[in-house]
Amino acid sequence: MKWSEISIHTTNEAIEPISHILHEAGASGVVIEDPFDLTKEREDQFGEIYHLNPDDYPEEGVIVKAYLPVNSFLGETVDAIKESINNLIIYNIDIGINKVTISEVNEEEWATAWKKYYNPVKISEKFTIVPTWEIYTPVSSDELIIELDPGMAFGTGTHPTTVMCIQALERTVRPGDQVIDVGTGSGVLSIAAAMLGAEDVRAFDLDEVAVTTARLNIKLNKVNEVVTTSQNNLLDGVEENSADVIVANILAEVILRFTNDVARVVKPGGSFIASGIIQQKKDQVKEALIEAGFEITETILMEDWVAIIANRK
Incomplete structure (x- = not known):
């Protein structure tokens, strides 16, 4: 071909x-x-x-x-x-x-x-992303390996916006948490959340092809008993107070459209990790989150990109 x-x-x-x-x-x-x-x-x-x-x-x-x-x-x-x-x-x-x-x-x-x-990349304290054909030996006993195949993946999981999300998940997800991944793409964030001990992870994407891709990667990393993937528009139809952590690696313009929905779905005291934000739109996103009832707890910067961790009051 x-x-x-x-x-x-x-x-x-x-x-x-x-x-x-x-x-x-x-x-x-x-x-x-x-x-x-x-x-x-x-x-x-x-x-x-x-x-x-x-x-x-x-x-x-x-x-x-x-x-x-x-x-x-x-x-x-x-x-x-x-x-x-x-x-x-x-x-x-x-x-x-x-x-x-x-x-x-x-x-x-x-x-x-x-x-x-596409080669192995250590992206955080715990996580290394490895292509499926590489033989990789973990450097430490607590290192977590996410396998991805670019033949099936949307992106390789090493873009700054994804790296910041995974680093934020490390600091946010606790064993037993309920997590929602909005705009899952390759499913890499859902895989990371499951490996960090989340009890239930829901991965949403509007694109049917992305949903299929995520399912393949989730099964490849043996977390399919924890992660469920479905086609959904942002948080439409998701019940109130049903998530401890919501993560979204999407455009700032999209984040601005559903901050009130995030506030509705995340539990009081729960966290929202927002990434895919360019520097120029950082303050606009922060203002929208504060207006929706969030407190900004951390801002992560990498190259020209910003990720925000916010807690619902």
Whole structure:
């Protein structure tokens, strides 16, 4: 089978929405080439356990890549992707250069391309994300391993917004907790919550393909007895006071739309972890959370991204 590589030269701010657009268009996952990864200093021991090749990275901005099967609908699919990316301007998202290029690869090259970009990454005190084909030996006895396969995953779990969510879950989830993961994508946050001792985790996503992807990853990591996955629009229809922790790694614009719903569903004293927020919209999200009855307990910063931990009063 022939595959088409679609490459979008854009900005850090646009990574998440463009990744979602590509996912909805039928891509199994995305590759992100960010030149900042070549030079950034690690504040601690967390980071990539491999060497990066500078030739793979742009001089400015970021490149988001995905792979689509070559078929009779490819032209229409690419046109739809371009239109959706252009429409991000409506939401005040900077799409940068927005140069889209297409190239063709065969199936063997496609598989190799995924593996070149995807290696074990220690992302927090406890968690390391490992591709399914890698043999990885834990460094410590309490290290938690999440296995993901980019052939089935939406993202690799190592984007700053995801990393911050997992670090926040480590500080928030307690054994026996009821957790809801809104916009689960690959299911990585639900998997992490289950491994941290949550008794029940509900993973929601509006995208049916994401729900299927999450189920596969959840089963792969043997937490399917704890995590249930279903198609749902944010927290629509979820009962009041039914979660100790709610986590959402989605766009700030979406978070602003359902803060009151989060306040309705999370238990008094419970926590809301919100990520996917760009620096410019941090204060707007904080104000909405405070207005909904939350107290901001922690703000986590990583590169241009923000995650907020808030407790319901």
